[in-house]
Amino acid sequence: MISSVSKSTLHLSSAQRLFVGKSFFRFLGGPSIIQEPIAQPINLENEPILGYLKGSEERVGLENALQHRQSAVEEIPIVIDGKEYWTDDVHYQTMPSNHQKKIAKFCYATPELLQKAIGVSLKARSTWEKVPLNKKVDIFLKAGDLVSTKYRSQLNASTMLGQGKTVFQAEIDAACELADFLRFNAEFAQRLYDYQPVNVDPSIKNSVRHRGLEGFIAAISPFNFTAIGGNLAYAPAIMGNVVLWKPSDTAMLSNYIVFRLMEESGIPPGVVNFLPAEGPTFGRAITNSTHLSAINFTGSVPTFHWLWKQVGENVDRFRNLPRLVGECGGKNYHLVHSSANVEHVVNSTLRGAFEYSGQKCSATSRLYVPSSLWKQVKEGLIEGMKQMKIGPVTDFDSFTSSVIDTRAYDRITSYIKHAEQSPDLQIIAGGQRNKSVGYFIHPTLVETNNPRDRIMVEEIFGPVLTAFVYDDSALEETLDLIDSSTSFALTGAVFAEDREFLVQAAERLKMSCGNFYINDKSTGAVVGQQPFGGGRLSGTNDKAGSPHYLLRWTSPQSIKQYFNHLTQFKYPHMEK
Ligand SMILES: NC(=O)c1ccc[n+]([C@@H]2O[C@H](COP(=O)([O-])OP(=O)(O)OC[C@H]3O[C@@H](n4cnc5c(N)ncnc54)[C@H](O)[C@@H]3O)[C@@H](O)[C@H]2O)c1
Numbered sequence: 001m002i003s004s005v006s007k008s009t010l011h012l013s014s015a016q017r018l019f020v021g022k023s024f025f026r027f028l029g030g031p032s033i034i035q036e037p038i039a040q041p042i043n044l045e046n047e048p049i050l051g052y053l054k055g056s057e058e059r060v061g062l063e064n065a066l067q068h069r070q071s072a073v074e075e076i077p078i079v080i081d082g083k084e085y086w087t088d089d090v091h092y093q094t095m096p097s098n099h100q101k102k103i104a105k106f107c108y109a110t111p112e113l114l115q116k117a118i119g120v121s122l123k124a125r126s127t128w129e130k131v132p133l134n135k136k137v138d139i140f141l142k143a144g145d146l147v148s149t150k151y152r153s154q155l156n157a158s159t160m161l162g163q164g165k166t167v168f169q170a171e172i173d174a175a176c177e178l179a180d181f182l183r184f185n186a187e188f189a190q191r192l193y194d195y196q197p198v199n200v201d202p203s204i205k206n207s208v209r210h211r212g213l214e215g216f217i218a219a220i221s222p223f224n225f226t227a228i229g230g231n232l233a234y235a236p237a238i239m240g241n242v243v244l245w246k247p248s249d250t251a252m253l254s255n256y257i258v259f260r261l262m263e264e265s266g267i268p269p270g271v272v273n274f275l276p277a278e279g280p281t282f283g284r285a286i287t288n289s290t291h292l293s294a295i296n297f298t299g300s301v302p303t304f305h306w307l308w309k310q311v312g313e314n315v316d317r318f319r320n321l322p323r324l325v326g327e328c329g330g331k332n333y334h335l336v337h338s339s340a341n342v343e344h345v346v347n348s349t350l351r352g353a354f355e356y357s358g359q360k361c362s363a364t365s366r367l368y369v370p371s372s373l374w375k376q377v378k379e380g381l382i383e384g385m386k387q388m389k390i391g392p393v394t395d396f397d398s399f400t401s402s403v404i405d406t407r408a409y410d411r412i413t414s415y416i417k418h419a420e421q422s423p424d425l426q427i428i429a430g431g432q433r434n435k436s437v438g439y440f441i442h443p444t445l446v447e448t449n450n451p452r453d454r455i456m457v458e459e460i461f462g463p464v465l466t467a468f469v470y471d472d473s474a475l476e477e478t479l480d481l482i483d484s485s486t487s488f489a490l491t492g493a494v495f496a497e498d499r500e501f502l503v504q505a506a507e508r509l510k511m512s513c514g515n516f517y518i519n520d521k522s523t524g525a526v527v528g529q530q531p532f533g534g535g536r537l538s539g540t541n542d543k544a545g546s547p548h549y550l551l552r553w554t555s556p557q558s559i560k561q562y563f564n565h566l567t568q569f570k571y572p573h574m575e576k
């Protein structure tokens with residue numbers, strides 16, 4: 001204490017010293033009124049990826065869960081304030097690899113139920129906001145452990161069957177990334193308090209506390225990552241917010257398991273409400289409410305633009321200006337330099353473009369190869385694609401499976417048809433598709449001589465990779481092309497052994513993506529290691545998986561506590 005007084009005295013300005021010297025203050029001192037949270041040490045490690053080798057404990061557990069989930073249709077209610085509701089607007093989640101097979105039954109919330117959820121969440125807010133951070137941290141750490149133990153097989157099985165992920169893809173998402181989000185967010189929330197404002201004088205105690213936003217947050221999640229659903233709904237909750245969570249119809253079962261698991265971990269009723277709903281009905285309900293404090297969205301650009309416009313139209317009615325956080329699509333690239341290791345390029349590109357059938361926002365979709373390497377790269381890709389098994393997710397040898405639904409199937413095949421018909425495009429491998437049983441589209445490699453064809457510009461969100469072969473001497477133009485030919489800026493990768501080129505590319509491609517990879521594929525960001533998000537049309541780049549993300553869910557309050565009494569109002573230079 002003494003040392004802090006003398007230290008701060010050293011920093012007094014001359015005016016402040018004058019005040020102190022002439023005793024205009026009567027020093028009172030005293031403890032701080034605002035209690036700072038008590039941080040607990042968290043041993044932060046990413047959840048290990050399990051191997052699922054034949055006969056392993058995790059494989060047996062997962063096989064049982066897969067069997068169980070295929071033999072029953074889970075009935076999923078709307079949950080508001082811990083109470084279950086059903087409506088007549090009934091829907092089913094089916095398996096993308098066998099679309100006649102139902103795995104879950106759910107119903108859409110009506111506008112009245114959505115109103116009820118808003119009212120309930122606002123009531124829950126007043127108590128949840130007061131729960132000390134260390135209690136919230138306990139809940140999140142318990143949840144992380146439930147994900148990695150008791151519910152691991154259930155989460156993986158529901159993500160595999162419902163969202164069409166192979167075992168490895170389900171494991172890195174529904175088990176590892178979800179557990180990581182929960183545990184890392186607990187630590188990040190504590191670390192926000194590491195920053196406290198300076199105290200220049202013992203008569204003043206300055207501090208900042210993190211309050212939840214006033215009102216409710218709407219979390220709207222996509223189908224393709226179970227972990228993203230969990231993060232969109234629960235990252236705001238750890239900061240003291242209440243949430244209306246609208247899951248995607250095609251990720252219903254896995255998202256419901258997340259919701260129930262969070263309840264079991266100790267999230268009180270009403271803090272997060274589980275609201276399957278028709279998109280625009282939900283969108284209108286939240287944007288018509290005075291109490292909307294933020295939208296936490298991940299999904300396509302058109303949906304985010306629609307929500308943004310709705311907020312704009314209603315801007316006069318909000319009590320607080322809603323924060324709009326949206327992570328959207330990508331048109332991600334691999335740029336290969338003539339010095340690159342070809343085998344590494346080929347294997348990285350096969351994974352980046354075709355794992356999970358290209359249904360990652362980060363999927364490699366544009367490939368730029370110098371003419372000197374094209375023959376080798378092309379042959380490597382074709383050979384790899386021949387070896388890829390495309391089948392049901394229950395076959396552990398499948399490299400990838402079907403795409404999510406008929407809408408996705410039609411959109412993706414429209415690009416393949418375009419490639420079949422355009423004189424500028426040539427299908428080098430793949431292109432086969434069939435939706436009679438499941439929505440199967442084979443990984444497809446296209447070559448183009450027009451780097452600005454729409455296949456190189458628009459998000460396809462499917463297993464279609466287009467390559468443009470550039471002249472080795474046209475490196476400068478190629479760098480410009482990559483940066484300027486699409487409106488997206490999510491992820492991108494450069495492959496080279498030439499360090500000088502890498503330095504040049506890192507500078508020239510600085511704004512072309514939010515996640516930049518050097519000699520690694522464009523997919524596979526890990527929580528806490530590569531905070532995720534992009535710019536331009538790809539989103540608001542709030543970097544999920546980092547402490548920055550949590551700043552979007554707090555309304556910080558600055559507090560100045562003054563320990564003295566003024567004994568007069570005049571300034572020192574005034575004589576009387
Ligand atoms: N940048 C990222 O971090 C990231 C991560 C995952 C997915 N994505 C993107 O998500 C997209 C794929 O996901 P999707 O097909 O589920 O996206 P989508 O936009 O179709 O749907 C996203 C969510 O919005 C809901 N929705 C649709 N219309 C709505 C409306 N009018 N009002 C409110 N909600 C509405 C949907 O029901 C769903 O829950 C791709 O574009 C992909 O790139 C981005």
Ligand SMILES: N[C@@H](CCC=O)C(=O)O
Binds near residue numbers: 225359362522523
């Ligand atoms: N974070 C994931 C992508 C999420 C979008 O779908 C990755 O980096 O591959």
